[in-house]
Amino acid sequence: MFHVLDLGPNGQPVAREGDEWAAPPPAGTIRWIELVEPDTASLEVLRARFDLHPLAIADCATYGTQSKVDDYGRYLFVVIHSFTVAPDDPLDIQVHEIHAFVGESFLITVHDNPLPSHEAVWQKARASRAVLERGPSWVLYLDVEAMVEATEPLVRRIRDQLDDLEWAIIEQASTLDLKLVFRIKRVAVAMRRVIRPLRDTLGILHRRADSRIPQRTTVHLRDVADHVVRLAEMVEEIREVSDGLVTSYQAFQAQRVNEVVKKLTIFSAIFLPLSFIVGFFGQNFADLPYDSGLWLAVMLVSLVVVPAGLMEWFRRTLL
DSSP states (O other), rough: OOOEEEEEEOOEEEEEESSGGSSOEEEEEEEHHHHHHEOOHHHHHHHHHTTTOOOHHHHHEEEEEEOEEOOOSSSSSEEEEEEEETTTTEEEEEEEEEEEOOOSSSSEEEESSSSSHHHHHHHHHHHOOOHHHHHHHHHHHHHHHHHHHHHHHHHHHHHHHHHHHHHHHHHHHOOOOOHEEEEEEEEHHHHHHHHHHHHHHHHHHEEEBBBBBBBHHHHHHHHHHHHHHHHHHHHHHHHHHHHHHHHHHHHHHHHHHHHHHHHHHHHHHHHHHHHHHHHHOOOOOOOSSSHHHHHEEEHHHHHHHHHHHHHHHHHHHHE
16 A cells, blocks of 8 residues: 655645555655555556666565665665564564665655654654655655664663673673573674664765755764664674673683582592591401500591691692
C-alpha cells in the first residue's frame, strides 16, 4: 500500500493512500511516497512512473544491502539502516533497512517493516508544513537523525551492561556468564557491520555539492555523521571490552586455580613427613624399641614440631 504526503504551494500537508498517487508530483508540490513491505507490482509502478533505474529497483526488492549513495542523475538513491530491540531482550537486535529516492521535489522511501522512529518523522511532516517545505533532503535528514537517536540508547544500554559485568568480575570476584558476553560481542559485531557503512554514506552525503541537498541540510547531515562516528566508536569499544573481559576472566580463573593448587601443595607437603614418621615407627621389626618411652616421646614431639616448622617456613617464603 502506498502512503503519500503532499505539500502544495499554499496549503497544509495532505495525506493520501492508493497507487494512483504514487506518481511524480505536480509543479510546486513536494511529495513524500512511503511504501512498506513492497511487492514486485508496487516496485514496478514506481519504476514506470518515475523512470527509476532497474538496479535501484532491484536493490529495493532485496534486503541486506550496505548503506550507500548512488547518483542516478535526476535523483539520489540512498540506503540507510537503524536498529530496534525486542521488548523482553535488549540483545535481540533487529536491523531495519530503508531505501530512499531523493529528487528535487519528491522523496520515495521503501522498507520491509514498520520502524517507530521513521513513523514519528512521517507524523511530524504530516502535522507541520515546515518539514516538507524545506525539501525532500531535509525529510531524509530528519529520518536519519531520528533513527540514529533511537539507536544510541540501545548501544549505551549494551555498554552499561558490559560495564556491570566487568565491575562484578573485578570488584566482587563473581562468576562470569560467558554466554552473555559472547552474545554482547556478537551483537556488537553485527552493529559494527551496519554502522561503519552508514558512517561512510553520511560522510559522502554531507561532503557532496548537490542541488538536491541544500547547504542548510548539509550542515545538519554533517552533525548526524559525527553522531554516527561516535556510535561506531562506542560499538568498537563494546567489542574490545568484551574481548578483554573474557581474557581477564580467564586470567582471574587461572590465578584462582593457582591459589588452590598452592594451598593443596602446602597441605600435601605438611602431611608427607607426618606419614613418614608414623610409617617409620609403625614398622613390624623386632629390633625397634617398642617399649621405649623416650622414642615414643620423640615421635610425638616430631608430629608437632615438624608440621609447625614447615608451616612457619611456608609462611615466610610462599604466603
